[in-house]
Amino acid sequence: MARQQSVQFAKSCGDCPIRHRAVCANCEADELTILEGLKSYKTFAAGEPIIWAGDHMHHVASVVTGVAAISQTMEDGRRQMVGLLLPSDFMGRPGREAAAFDITAATEVVLCRFERKPFEQLLINSPTIGHRLLQMTLDELDAAREWMLLLGRKTAREKISSLLAIIARREAVLGQDLTPGPMAFDLHITREAMADYLGLTIETVSRQLTALRKDGVIGMEGKRRILIPDFPRLLDEAGDDADGGLVD
Amino acid sequence: MARQQSVQFAKSCGDCPIRHRAVCANCEADELTILEGLKSYKTFAAGEPIIWAGDHMHHVASVVTGVAAISQTMEDGRRQMVGLLLPSDFMGRPGREAAAFDITAATEVVLCRFERKPFEQLLINSPTIGHRLLQMTLDELDAAREWMLLLGRKTAREKISSLLAIIARREAVLGQDLTPGPMAFDLHITREAMADYLGLTIETVSRQLTALRKDGVIGMEGKRRILIPDFPRLLDEAGDDADGGLVD
DNA sequence: CGCCTGATTGACGCGGTTCAACCTCAGTGG
DNA sequence: CCACTGAGGTTGAACCGCGTCAATCAGGCG
Numbered sequence: 001m002a003r004q005q006s007v008q009f010a011k012s013c014g015d016c017p018i019r020h021r022a023v024c025a026n027c028e029a030d031e032l033t034i035l036e037g038l039k040s041y042k043t044f045a046a047g048e049p050i051i052w053a054g055d056h057m058h059h060v061a062s063v064v065t066g067v068a069a070i071s072q073t074m075e076d077g078r079r080q081m082v083g084l085l086l087p088s089d090f091m092g093r094p095g096r097e098a099a100a101f102d103i104t105a106a107t108e109v110v111l112c113r114f115e116r117k118p119f120e121q122l123l124i125n126s127p128t129i130g131h132r133l134l135q136m137t138l139d140e141l142d143a144a145r146e147w148m149l150l151l152g153r154k155t156a157r158e159k160i161s162s163l164l165a166i167i168a169r170r171e172a173v174l175g176q177d178l179t180p181g182p183m184a185f186d187l188h189i190t191r192e193a194m195a196d197y198l199g200l201t202i203e204t205v206s207r208q209l210t211a212l213r214k215d216g217v218i219g220m221e222g223k224r225r226i227l228i229p230d231f232p233r234l235l236d237e238a239g240d241d242a243d244g245g246l247v248d
Numbered sequence: 249m250a251r252q253q254s255v256q257f258a259k260s261c262g263d264c265p266i267r268h269r270a271v272c273a274n275c276e277a278d279e280l281t282i283l284e285g286l287k288s289y290k291t292f293a294a295g296e297p298i299i300w301a302g303d304h305m306h307h308v309a310s311v312v313t314g315v316a317a318i319s320q321t322m323e324d325g326r327r328q329m330v331g332l333l334l335p336s337d338f339m340g341r342p343g344r345e346a347a348a349f350d351i352t353a354a355t356e357v358v359l360c361r362f363e364r365k366p367f368e369q370l371l372i373n374s375p376t377i378g379h380r381l382l383q384m385t386l387d388e389l390d391a392a393r394e395w396m397l398l399l400g401r402k403t404a405r406e407k408i409s410s411l412l413a414i415i416a417r418r419e420a421v422l423g424q425d426l427t428p429g430p431m432a433f434d435l436h437i438t439r440e441a442m443a444d445y446l447g448l449t450i451e452t453v454s455r456q457l458t459a460l461r462k463d464g465v466i467g468m469e470g471k472r473r474i475l476i477p478d479f480p481r482l483l484d485e486a487g488d489d490a491d492g493g494l495v496d
Numbered sequence: 497c498g499c500c501t502g503a504t505t506g507a508c509g510c511g512g513t514t515c516a517a518c519c520t521c522a523g524t525g526g
Numbered sequence: 527c528c529a530c531t532g533a534g535g536t537t538g539a540a541c542c543g544c545g546t547c548a549a550t551c552a553g554g555c556g
Contacts, residue, residue, distance in 0.1 A: 072397045074487055080400040082393035093386055100390050127375045130382060137385045138341055142348050144392040145330035149320045151399035152328040152447025156512065191535065199400025204512055206536055223520090223535065239322055404544065439503060449545055454504055471503065471552090497556105504551070513543090519536070526529080 012036065016112070021088035022062040023136060026128050034122060038114045044068075044105040050091075051099045059113040060092030066109035067188075070101045071196060081197040083144065090136055094120045106189060151199045154239055159198040160208040161238035164218065168228055182219070183228040212237070260284065264360070269336035270310040271384060274376050282370060286362045292316075292353040298339075299347045307361040308340030314357035315436055318349045319444060329445040330395075331388070334418065338384055342368045355436050399447045402487055407446040408456040409485035412466065416476055430467070431476040460485070 013019060013032050024035055041064070044050055050068060051057065063085045070083035082101060085091055091103060094116070123130050150162055171185040187194075191202045198205070212218045217237055219227030228234055261267060261280050272283055289312070292298055298316060299305065311333045318331035330349060333339055339351065342364070371378050398410050419433040435442075439450045446453065460466045465485055467475030476482055 070393070072393070074397070074401065075489065076487075078401040080397040082396045093390075095383060095386075101393060124375070124379070127372070127378060130375060130378050131372070134378060134382045134385060135343060137382065137389060138343075141385060141389045141392060144389060144396065145318070145320070145349065148330045148392065148396060148399055149322070149328040151396055153322065153326045190533095201513060202535080203514085203537085207512090210536075239324075241323065450503075451505085451546085452544060455544090458504075499554100499556085501554090502552085504549105506549080507547090509544105509546080511542105511544090514541075515539090517536105517538080520534085522531105522533095524529105524531080526527100 013039075016064070018062060018064055018088040018112075022112075023090045023129060023133050024062070026132050027126075028128070031122075031126050031128060034126075035114065038118050038122075040113050042111050042113055044109045044111070046105055046107050048105045050103040050105055050109070050111075053099055053102050055099045056097060057092055057099050057116055060090070060094060060116050060119050061111040061113040063087050063089050063091065064110040064112050067106040068109050069104050069106045069193065069196075071104065072101055079196050080199060081193070083140065084197075089140075090133065092116065094123055094133075106193065156198075156200055156204050156208050157211065157237065158239040159200060160194075160205065160212065161217070161234055162240065163194060163198060164212075164226060164228070165231075165234050165238050165240070168226075168231065168234070183231060185226055187224050187226060261287075264312070266310060266312055266336040266360075270360075271338045271377060271381050272310070274380050275374075276376070279370075279374050279376060282374075283362065286366050286370075288361050290359050290361055292357045292359070294353055294355050296353045298351040298353055298357070298359075301347055301350050303347045304345060305340055305347050305364055308338070308342065308364050308367050309359040309361040311335050311337050311339065312358040312360050315354040316357050317352050317354045317437075317441060317444075319352065320349055327444050328447060329441065331392070332445065337388075338381065340364065342371055342381075354441055404446075404448055404452050404456050405459065405485065406487040407448060408442075408453065408460065409465070409482055410488065411442060411446060412460075412474060412476070413479070413482050413486050413488070416474075416479065416482070431479060433474055435472050435474055 013024065013036055016022075019025070024032065027035065042061075044066075053072070065087055068085040068091070069081050070085065071079055071081045073079045084106075085103070091111070093100070123133070150159055154162065167187070168183050168185060172183060189197075191205050194200075195202045195205045209218075209220070213220055216229070217233055219229065221227065261272065261284055264270075267273070272280065275283065290309075292314075301320070313335055316333040316339065317329050318333065319327055319329045321327045332354075333351070339359070341348070371381070398407055402410065415435070416431050416433060420431060437445075439453050442448075443450045443453045457466075457468070461468055464477070465482055467477065469475065
């Protein structure tokens with residue numbers, strides 16, 4: 001099984017799979033050398049907590065592989081996922097001691113970590129990294145605001161459709177060869193994670209999935225594999241402007 | 249009417265009311281001089297659109313006085329506010345041509361605008377501004393994520409309480425002298441704006457406000473002025489951890 | 497005065513939560 | 527080999543919070 005791969009990454013930044021998209025993307029050789037000295041890799045198993053809200057943060061990090069979930073929990077247990085960290089995404093906040101949110105590994109996750117203090121110093125001295133981090137943060141802010149529309153105004157059916165559309169689009173972009181038939185992908189997250197993400201209960205998620213299946217919007221093979229015979233139809237169900245964005 | 253006040257601000261940055269909190273907060277005299285040359289003030293009337301999603305952005309800007317709302321609208325008219333811009337908040341996105349969201353003046357708004365291109369250049373040359381902007385963007389991202397919990401998981405009553413708590417805290421910090429009696433402030437936004445912000449209808453906003461009033465959580469003078477006799481009580485109603493955050 | 501916009505209040509219905517039973521399937525151990 | 531177990535998922539029934547529709551009110555303005 002594809003396990004001990006984490007050690008594979010403990011090499012030079014030049015070989016790094018997220019080299020051109022992470023916070024270090026625009027760094028020159030000299031800056032890269034400094035980062036190289038600061039970094040250390042760490043692997044988390046699926047389901048393992050990476051940090052809790054309020055914890056002291058010794059590191060900031062980039063996600064190298066895997067998916068991590070940022071979430072918040074209320075005292076009575078209500079939980080809301082507020083962000084998804086994919087490979088190349090940055091985790092942690094320069095200038096802040098304590099973590100603001102919980103972060104959990106959704107799949108196995110490999111992090112490229114930097115000690116926070118030296119990294120902050122680097123941020124002051126080297127505008128390259130700061131500039132890249134600003135761009136990434138602005139992108140995340142836009143994504144968060146898109147999600148606010150979904151949480152505040154969309155119906156359960158639209159929420160599910162939106163999520164499926166987003167995943168489908170991402171999978172399609174993610175270097176899959178274009179299968180000639182209908183789009184298809186595996187949901188690698190549980191119903192519970194979907195519910196936490198969408199601000200719904202697992203029962204509603206389940207019901208809406210079967211409803212979409214009965215209406216022919218999606219197909220399902222087993223409980224995890226989703227088929228999408230008509231992507232524009234799905235976008236329509238999601239309540240988004242049918243701009244597509246996949247092909248043009 | 250209190251119109252032509254905008255000219256009042258066309259002075260040196262040293263006198264600016266948001267001098268120490270805006271994007272220019274940490275600037276030295278030399279940088280300030282450059283900004284001084286780039287800036288121009290513009291006033292928008294309450295209700296007036298500042299920019300539409302998709303519009304070309306010629307400027308970035310700081311809010312000097314007033315409140316502006318960032319929002320998104322679906323085809324069928326459902327609307328969700330995704331951000332509130334108060335004095336000192338920054339508007340616009342360096343490195344992007346088109347606006348991603350609608351921005352509307354909720355009250356009369358005075359902007360301190362900078363042409364985008366020169367500002368971007370300044371951002372590259374002067375790390376001070378970039379660093380400050382990164383801090384502010386990270387703050388906004390945190391706020392957006394807090395808001396996602398509200399939109400996805402909180403009840404109508406909790407939503408209203410949360411909004412009132414946030415406004416109260418913000419007003420209290422905003423240089424008001426600490427009135428000895430109960431906290432009090434004016435809601436400078438309409439019920440509709442509150443509803444758009446909270447993902448509710450105006451009817452529900454209205455009902456929950458009267459409910460909170462009848463339960464003694466808040467007091468009201470007229471339709472706009474809110475009294476808060478017991479702030480921790482309000483925080484409790486908001487479902488937040490009662491950490492306060494106002495005083496320490 | 498009439499008109500209009502913003503706000504309040506009531507009656508009603510629906511969508512999504514809650515509570516609960518049941519199903520499916522992979523592990524595990526006898 | 528099969529019974530047992532527990533986690534993830536589906537389905538049903540009842541409830542209720544909030545949206546919808548509609549009537550009414552308050553205040554500002556021509």
